[in-house]
Amino acid sequence: MTVKTISVARDLLATNRQAAAAIRAELRARGILGVNLLSSPGSGKTTLLEALADRFRGRYRMAVVEGDIETERDAERIRAKGVPAWQITTGGACHLEAKMIGKVLDRIPAEIDLLFVENVGNLVCPAAYDLGEDLRLVLLSSPEGDDKPAKYPQAFLSADALVLTKTDLLPYLPFDPDRAAAEALSIKPGLKVFAVSALRGDGVDGLAAWLVEALGRLRSGRA
Amino acid sequence: MHELSLVASVFEVLEEKAREHGAARVTRVVLKVGVMSGIVPDLLESAFDIYKKGTPAESARLEIVAVSVGLRCPDCGGTTAREDADFSCAACGSRRVEIVAGRELVVETIELET
Numbered sequence: 001m002t003v004k005t006i007s008v009a010r011d012l013l014a015t016n017r018q019a020a021a022a023i024r025a026e027l028r029a030r031g032i033l034g035v036n037l038l039s040s041p042g043s044g045k046t047t048l049l050e051a052l053a054d055r056f057r058g059r060y061r062m063a064v065v066e067g068d069i070e071t072e073r074d075a076e077r078i079r080a081k082g083v084p085a086w087q088i089t090t091g092g093a094c095h096l097e098a099k100m101i102g103k104v105l106d107r108i109p110a111e112i113d114l115l116f117v118e119n120v121g122n123l124v125c126p127a128a129y130d131l132g133e134d135l136r137l138v139l140l141s142s143p144e145g146d147d148k149p150a151k152y153p154q155a156f157l158s159a160d161a162l163v164l165t166k167t168d169l170l171p172y173l174p175f176d177p178d179r180a181a182a183e184a185l186s187i188k189p190g191l192k193v194f195a196v197s198a199l200r201g202d203g204v205d206g207l208a209a210w211l212v213e214a215l216g217r218l219r220s221g222r223a
Numbered sequence: 224m225h226e227l228s229l230v231a232s233v234f235e236v237l238e239e240k241a242r243e244h245g246a247a248r249v250t251r252v253v254l255k256v257g258v259m260s261g262i263v264p265d266l267l268e269s270a271f272d273i274y275k276k277g278t279p280a281e282s283a284r285l286e287i288v289a290v291s292v293g294l295r296c297p298d299c300g301g302t303t304a305r306e307d308a309d310f311s312c313a314a315c316g317s318r319r320v321e322i323v324a325g326r327e328l329v330v331e332t333i334e335l336e337t
Contacts, residue, residue, distance in 0.1 A: 001336055001337070002336070002337050003250060003334060003335070003336050003337075004244070004334070004335055004337065005251075005332055005333070005334045005335075006240060006244065006332065006333055006334075006335060007331070007332050008236060008240060008330045008331065008332060008333055009329060009330075009331060009332075010236055010329065010330050011327045011328065011329045012229065012232045012233065012236070012328045012329070012330065013260060013326065013327055013328045014327070093225065093228065094225050095225065124261060125225055125261060127261065128259075128260060128261040128326065154259065154261060157310070189318050190318075
């Protein structure tokens with residue numbers, strides 16, 4: 001019996017990063033802006049996408065990949081807005097991985113401008129998985145509390161923009177949007193901050209315009 | 224977070240290497256875990272203990288080495304190792320740093336009995 005030590009040096013998380021890089025390259029080559037939405041469950045990702053679908057209708061074509069543990073509900077809501085949507089049910093997994101997005105990529109119609117990926121509702125695990133997106137939005141809704149950025153730093157650190165949602169509830173809650181934004185900015189300087197009420201439509205135009213600008217940069221090769 | 228599924232991928236590597244080297248048993252496994260990988264070492268150990276039963280690594284000793292955050296600065300070319308949540312270049316203070324270490328789960332070395 002002999003014992004030998006072998007060097008493996010294999011990064012198991014690198015597999016996801018490589019798959020993500022391939023997706024990013026393909027989306028850029030096709031002129032599609034990939035946007036990954038991260039947040040806790042119930043903070044308004046689907047409602048925000050519905051509001052964006054209304055803004056973009058007739059001007060930009062969007063598609064949505066929905067990640068959930070179970071049910072087709074979110075994809076059905078998006079399709080009701082006339083937007084193509086694919087549901088990925090993870091069957092228990094707490095986040096989406098790049099290879100799951102890779103499987104639906106071939107089905108994304110050629111004429112799409114923006115591809116949104118609504119991640120599984122979870123402010124922890126999805127932060128560690130690049131899906132090949134160009135922009136990552138982290139949503140924080142007013143009922144969740146303004147102390148969340150420092151409690152879940154990875155999500156905010158990895159994001160390009162913070163979207164404070166459900167601003168229509170602010171009169172009833174002790175949520176301070178400035179405090180939430182300042183805390184997120186201390187973790188990620190340069191983070192773009194938006195405040196929206198998708199229900200009322202407040203602030204959605206600003207976010208939509210920012211996404212369109214990013215699409216323009218991507219298509220002119222300045223991404 | 225999802226330590227059990229990550230451990231499943233560790234075991235794929237262990238079983239592949241054991242087969243490749245004609246080893247009956249894996250006796251030691253060294254994993255490098257980035258502090259920003261979201262992986263909790265205690266949970267990884269528990270998951271490893273659950274998963275190892277009935278595998279060639281049943282009696283393997285698991286060693287977890289923490290990898291701190293490594294930053295590379297595109298402005299001055301400097302590299303910085305960080306223990307805290309300060310993501311700025313130690314040399315020039317730039318915050319445009321690229322994270323080059325601290326997000327990994329590496330199967331570093333394994334010890335096999337043949």
